[in-house]
Amino acid sequence: MPELHVGERHWSVASGSNLLDALNLAGVAVPYSCRAGSCHACLVRCQGEVEDKQPDALSPAQRQEGWRLACQCAVSGDVRVEAFDPTRDGLAAHVVGVDWLSPTVLRLRLQPERGLRYRAGQHLVLWAGPVARPYSLASLPQEDPFLEFHLDCRLPGEFSDRARQLRVGDSLRLGELRGGALQYDPDWQSRPLWLLASGTGLGPLWGVLREALRQDHQGTIRVIHLAHDADGHYLAEPLAQLAAQHASLTVELWTAAQSAQAMAQLRLVSRQTLALLCGHPASVEAFSKRLFLAGLPRNQLLADVFLSRG
Template sequence: MPELRVGPQCFNAASGSNLLDALLAGGVALPYSCRAGSCHACLVRCLRGEPLDDKPEALDPSRREQGWRLACQCRLVDDLQLEVFDPRRDGLPALVDSCSWLSADVLRLRLVAQRPLRYRAGQHLVLWTDSGVARPYSLASLPGEDPWLEFHLDCGRPGAFSDAARRLAPGDSLRLGELRGGALHYDPDWQARPLWLLAAGTGLAPLYGVLREALRQDHQGSIRLIHLAHDASGHYLAEALAALAAVHPQVQVELITAAELPAAMAELRLVSRQTLALLCGQPESVDTFARRLYLAGIPRNQVFADLFLPHAR
């Protein structure tokens, strides 16, 4: 049985077992969230030995060269000596600039990093509390224009990070972990093509950034944004979106509720085969969007989706 060493801890685990499961069973306090290689909360660095990595493409090559691996995507095949990602040592310090409620459930969190962070609209970051709770969140801010990093946190249900976020105040510290590319972005080559942006809940956050990036780059094609919320109170950016649509005539904003979803999807009609679609939200909503877009005639390679995966328990 392979031997695992993490700091002073040493124990054995079955060959072929999932590395994250083995570490948790051995008493290692390793955070995790999605178990799908997306959130990057379970980063570990290999100091000696190498696990079998089932998803090497999930990490940036430079990270891999430094020995970092995602424990949830690795299997034990040999002895390993590891160190767990330590946000105090490995994370980028940031301070809370402001916290404000955009709706009863959505908290707008604005952070200022200790040093400038290069990112693109649509990317996401892992946020770490001082107590070591980690959770990935999409950026809603626009790089080069907003002086802060903005996140829209769904605090409607209990969760380790959302519970901590409710208590945050200006001046409090957080740490920033891995910056991820995600599937959502704006390509200047799309300038003349119609864009459909379909978001559910706080899946609107990255698409709000992508929308503003498209407008900043003087997008010439039509832009149709659809936001799905459980009820009307969930349209937390309604005023901001209306203001953008008032200034940019090519932008059409549709706010729909869960009860209105079937009718709204049935009415989707494709005007141009050049249309590109960007989708974001919980898997069930994104799947509903994607199926309807396929039926409407948008080729699969013109649909980009980013899923908000539920917290693994």
């Protein structure tokens, strides 16, 4: 049987075992969120034999250094594992803003100790002590002097419980920055753009929307935000302000009670429409199905799914 080695510890595991499960079952606390190779929270450095199901999820430079996503690796031989250490491998950042946008959505603003190159819609792994979670950036690098995140704190969880206690001046560590599916492409200038979000899936699309407007997008832009109730439309006021300033922008705020009827009425004005979706898996799936039925080609839809672990 293959053996895993972590520091001075080593133990046997069944061949084909998922590396993330094998580590966590043995008490090696490797964080994770999506288990799909998207969030990069489970980044570990490996020496040995693993079968990587998503070799393209990391850059060639990262792979050359031995980094792997534990959730995507099956153990096929002896492996020595070194987990991502935020104090050594991460980037220090300080809290410069923390406030509630609604009773359940916490806005967190961070200032990293050195500049971070990113684009609207990307993900970043946040570390609060030993607890890590990936979050999408809601800030815009050309306009905001900080990194902004919108945290859904409706339910208790290890990270959200810690986030509720954060104060200006507190320190966090930043982990892996990754591309994400959501972005604004300047080649879309003249095409209709739909941004559909549920819950805090609006965060990254808020950045994408402002990037589109910053680049003077010429096509129409339609924003739809689905929330549990009216209180959940945590960006209603700033969205209304943008809509008042840009005639091409329309904003629709749906609640869960209205969603079925509103979804059934979605119609495409143009087959050139591009749709960006973000939020809870069920909401993203419902939006996707309706858009496909309405005739939207699959290659004109980009989606990010939020899998909540708190």
